[in-house]
Amino acid sequence: MRPVLFENNPSFWFETLRSFGHIAYGGADFGEVLTTSQRIREGDFDSWYDEWLSTADRVAEVAREAERKRHPASARDAWLRASNYYRSAEFFLHGNPGDPRIDHVYEASVAAFRAAMALSERPVTPVEIPFENTTLPGYFYEAADDGRGEPHPVALIHNGFDGTAEECHFFGVPGLVERGYHVLAFDGPGQPGPMHREKLVFRPDWETVVGAAIDFVLTRDGVDPERIALIGLSMGGQLAPRAAAFEHRVKAVVAIDGVYDNAANFIADIPGDTREEKAAVLRAESAPDVDAQLERSIANSPVTRWAMSHGAWVYGVDTPRQVLAAMLDYHLGDGIAERIKAPVLVCSAEGDLFFTGQPEALHEHTPNSTLLVFGDELGANAHCHVGAQRLATARVADWLDETLRPTA
Structure with missing residues (x-):
């Protein structure tokens, strides 16, 4: 999908397309996204924050006014949009974690x-999932009642490198609920809830996170323990399959989009012929030539600029080289992908900005997997198929449905 705004800044365009895509499940309105974007100075992080904050505050006031006048449906819709606009405002600020904004x-x-x-037609409960010596924030959505009184399948869904548990709603949670799924959307370590509350950074052993989520969801009434699905968005397309390789209570996995090696596309230009040689450079005590190379890349690439600043925050490191070194731990090599027992749906976007080729690599290494390619002709070729949320959902x-359908 070709940029129609921010033609010279793929990061700004993708994040704008992300908000356009969230229109499908109530996270935006076209005119609000368009007029906000037109006010933003391309490449200016402060301008991005100021304009999205202005729109979010205005829409939040619309919600408050609707509540005062006892119009709950209007209030709900405005609160949803305001939530997404506030999320967008924060997006590019993490290069300075101490920024009070x-x-x-x-x-x-x-x-x-x-x-x-709180104004939803179906019950949605904020929850705290016990995890080691803390809790993980999330939301439990109750499935639409099918009148049969039988346990429902449950879909666990989490975001990836930067998205929130709240944003999962706009990636299609209501579509799962109306199809008869309970849904648990949650943030794990490295994701916004744990990062904002206690600076709990990412960890590779994601099965510990998913295991805690499964333990929690099985305490809820009406959950079928034999029909547990796990959906991972973006970097979650590596985290979710990783979890399923070790947590066999997961009966179906969806990677949107699939990621076999989180670091591979980002370390392609690092000196070395093999992954091991590149890793040695990235983990060396000193590598001034590589540090200078990365600084040039940051100066020339808006995508790299954002990825390195955000990565330092969520991995708990200080330099771009350390960010890439941290990424090396997030992969499905060494036989991990081959350990997955559950069926896996590996989604692929033909125009992916970040992980080109990774879905195909995951599919190749995962025995019981299906590759689902979203192309440009569908308007669905962007990362995580933003802009085609209804189709993708x-x-x-x-x-x-076909994978978890009960056998007669």
Whole structure:
């Protein structure tokens, strides 16, 4: 999908397309996204924050006014949009983790989303999932009642490198609920809830996170323990299959989009003929030539600029080279992919900005997997198929229905 705004900045365009895509499940309105984007100075992080904050505050006031006048449906819809706009405002700020604007808009986003869920037609409960010596934040959505009184399948869904548990809603959670799935959307370490609350950074052993989520969801009434699906978005397309390789209570996995090696595309230009040689350079005590190379890349590439600044925050490191070194731990090599017992749906976007070739690599190494390619002719070729949320949700949900369908 060719840029129609921010033609010279693929990061700004993708994040704008992301908000356009969230229109499908109530996370935006076309005119609000368009007019906000037109006010933003391309490449200017402060301008991005200011304009999205202005729109979010305005829409939040619309929600408050609707509540004052006792129009709950209007209030819910406005709160949903405000939540997503606050999320967008924060997006490019993480190069300075001490910036007070980060917590301000994150907390406003969560508060707006919870206000919307309190007005939801179906019960949606904010939850805290016990995890080691803390908890992980999430939301439990109750499935639409099919009148049969039988346990429902449950879909666990989490985001990836930068998205929130709240944003999962706009990636199609309502579409799963209306098809008869309970849904648990949650943040794990490295993701926004744990990062904002206690700086709990990413960890490769994602099966510990998913195991805790499964333990929790099985305490809820009406959950079928034999029909547990796991959906991972973006970097979650590596984390979710990793978890399923070790956590065999997962009966179906969806990677949107699939990632076999999180570091591979980012270390392609690092000196060395093999992954091991590149890893040695990245983990060396000193590598001034590589550090200078990365600084040039940051200066020339908006995508690299954002990925390195955000990566330092969520991996808990200080330099771009350390970010790439941390990424090396997030992969499905060494036989991990081959350990997955559950069926896996590997989604692939032909125009992916970040992980070109990775879905195909995951599919190649995962025995019981199906590759689902979304192309440009569908308007669905962007990373995570943003801009085609209804289409993507339908195809994922149909695959889950067929995979988890009870046997007679």
